[in-house]
Amino acid sequence: MLTVLLVLGAWEGAVSALGIRPIILPRPSQILWDVVARRGLLLQHLWPTLWQCLAGFLLAAGGGMALGMLITLSASARRAIYPHMVAFQMIPKVAVAPLFILWWGVGGTSRVMLAFFISFFPMVVNTAAGLAGADPDMVRMARAFTATRGQIFRKVQLPSALPFIFSGLKISSTLAVIGIVVAEFVSAQEGLGYLMIFSQGLMDTTTMLAAILVLSLLGLVLYGAICLLERLCVYWQEPA
Amino acid sequence: MPSAVLSIQGIGKVYPSRRGDVEALGDVSLAVAAGEFVSLLGPSGCGKSTLLHMVAGVLAPSVGRIAVGGGAVTGPRRDIGMVFQAPLLLPWRTILSNVLFPVEVQRGRAADHAKRAMDLLATVGLEGFAHHLPRELSGGMRQRAAICRALIHDPTILLMDEPFGALDALTRDEMNLELLRVWGEFRKTVLFVTHSIREAVFLSDRVLVFSRRPGTIVKELAVGLPRPRSLEIEETPEFNRLCAELRAALRGSPPGPAALWGGARA
Numbered sequence: 001m002l003t004v005l006l007v008l009g010a011w012e013g014a015v016s017a018l019g020i021r022p023i024i025l026p027r028p029s030q031i032l033w034d035v036v037a038r039r040g041l042l043l044q045h046l047w048p049t050l051w052q053c054l055a056g057f058l059l060a061a062g063g064g065m066a067l068g069m070l071i072t073l074s075a076s077a078r079r080a081i082y083p084h085m086v087a088f089q090m091i092p093k094v095a096v097a098p099l100f101i102l103w104w105g106v107g108g109t110s111r112v113m114l115a116f117f118i119s120f121f122p123m124v125v126n127t128a129a130g131l132a133g134a135d136p137d138m139v140r141m142a143r144a145f146t147a148t149r150g151q152i153f154r155k156v157q158l159p160s161a162l163p164f165i166f167s168g169l170k171i172s173s174t175l176a177v178i179g180i181v182v183a184e185f186v187s188a189q190e191g192l193g194y195l196m197i198f199s200q201g202l203m204d205t206t207t208m209l210a211a212i213l214v215l216s217l218l219g220l221v222l223y224g225a226i227c228l229l230e231r232l233c234v235y236w237q238e239p240a
Numbered sequence: 241m242p243s244a245v246l247s248i249q250g251i252g253k254v255y256p257s258r259r260g261d262v263e264a265l266g267d268v269s270l271a272v273a274a275g276e277f278v279s280l281l282g283p284s285g286c287g288k289s290t291l292l293h294m295v296a297g298v299l300a301p302s303v304g305r306i307a308v309g310g311g312a313v314t315g316p317r318r319d320i321g322m323v324f325q326a327p328l329l330l331p332w333r334t335i336l337s338n339v340l341f342p343v344e345v346q347r348g349r350a351a352d353h354a355k356r357a358m359d360l361l362a363t364v365g366l367e368g369f370a371h372h373l374p375r376e377l378s379g380g381m382r383q384r385a386a387i388c389r390a391l392i393h394d395p396t397i398l399l400m401d402e403p404f405g406a407l408d409a410l411t412r413d414e415m416n417l418e419l420l421r422v423w424g425e426f427r428k429t430v431l432f433v434t435h436s437i438r439e440a441v442f443l444s445d446r447v448l449v450f451s452r453r454p455g456t457i458v459k460e461l462a463v464g465l466p467r468p469r470s471l472e473i474e475e476t477p478e479f480n481r482l483c484a485e486l487r488a489a490l491r492g493s494p495p496g497p498a499a500l501w502g503g504a505r506a
Contacts, residue, residue, distance in 0.1 A: 141328040144296045145342040145393075146316040155345075159332045236332040238375045 026206040034210045049191040052108050056115025057176035064123020072131040093118040097186045106187045115179035119172035130164025131157045166230040177219045244271040245429050251304035263454035277430045279440035282450030288433045321390030322399040327382035329374040335385050336370040342393040360388040380411040398428045441482045449489045459489040
């Protein structure tokens with residue numbers, strides 16, 4: 001906290017002392033004032049970004065977990081899907097943003113699809129890794145007590161995988177925000193990313209940074225919510 | 241043996257490897273009567289754990305036949321309870337929930353067995369920890385809970401794979417006493433794997449000594465010490481004579497060519 005205040009103080013001082021023009025780098029006080037003064041505008045653009053980001057993220061989370069479980073349970077599914085997944089991983093995801101606009105138009109759908117596409121694979125990989133990483137001794141113990149494959153999956157592998165799944169959720173949430181913003185850069189009429197491009201056109205760096213601030217807060221709140229959920233669900237780990 | 245509850249005949253286990261097959265177990269045959277406490281004693285790597293896992297049905301023998309209660313062992317069975325070297329309690333479940341795990345897996349009703357679970361925990365002094373998580377218990381306490389878990393479904397045979405190996409010597413002595421007390425109450429048939437001579441003699445009715453890999457039984461010793469046994473029995477001449485006999489049997493089994501050269505048989 002102190003460090004943050006020191007950095008902000010230094011920033012404020014440096015801009016004034018060096019006479020940097022607001023178009024290059026505004027002072028933190030100016031940005032904060034702008035956030036307050038333009039809160040209506042910022043809120044107006046926050047909502048579409050927020051909902052589309054959440055939609056893309058939840059689709060990726062649900063779909064990613066489901067696919068991760070499928071390739072763990074079924075060897076044939078794994079053989080069929082894994083090579084394609086690896087190939088898709090190679091594609092630089094943000095580069096397909098224009099393609100998605102072509103397919104789904106300039107509305108929210110294409111943005112949700114991009115957020116989904118970016119954050120999908122980390123969820124699959126983390127879920128699969130978590131399920132496969134269950135302690136083999138625990139699995140053998142469950143087998144010795146006559147647990148079936150399905151029981152072992154539900155009672156041993158799934159709970160073991162939770163820490164990994166939450167790791168994946170944290171990564172995916174960050175990527176989903178990036179996905180939405182990039183999509184908004186490419187073509188949008190609303191949202192915080194759009195607001196940033198719009199401000200750039202007007203040379204209004206202050207509002208641009210205000211939008212970035214709100215965007216960061218969005219990401220932070222999403223991440224924080226996941227951490228809170230993790231604290232509730234993963235309660236059994238030994239203290240380090 | 242007329243009333244053998246466990247019968248092992250001509251068991252062998254071979255693991256294929258790049259440098260030729262590794263024979264983990266040679267020709268092993270033994271029988272255990274109901275209510276008997278039998279120890280398998282041998283050096284590390286002699287296959288005694290492998291044998292235990294085959295009785296549990298989680299590992300298949302390469303040759304031979306194992307029968308429990310007259311029925312052949314073809315896979316994991318409901319009439320077996322097993323305690324491992326590590327407690328292996330599921331860390332996200334309470335102690336009580338862990339003890340009830342076998343019942344849950346076998347689709348029994350937890351409610352019916354909850355009382356029995358609490359009684360078992362009380363027998364080992366853990367009734368106050370029923371709703372704690374495993375991470376809140378010491379290693380010895382967790383292993384005691386694991387023993388309760390192995391008994392909840394009233395198995396015919398209790399298999400124990402060096403269950404006290406990870407504990408310090410004092411706790412180990414305590415746990416040996418505890419085990420005999422619990423065993424005295426329920427009189428289960430026990431197959432106990434250990435590499436401690438004193439532990440084997442203290443606990444058992446019979447001790448079977450294994451050679452180095454490939455493991456075979458090189459000696460069978462009846463332990464006629466009276467029960468119930470307390471730690472003082474370890475001071476008696478008879479106890480020490482038995483230990484000496486076992487030590488000689490262990491020493492007297494030199495490493496075979498297989499163990500020296502890593503497995504390929506001539």
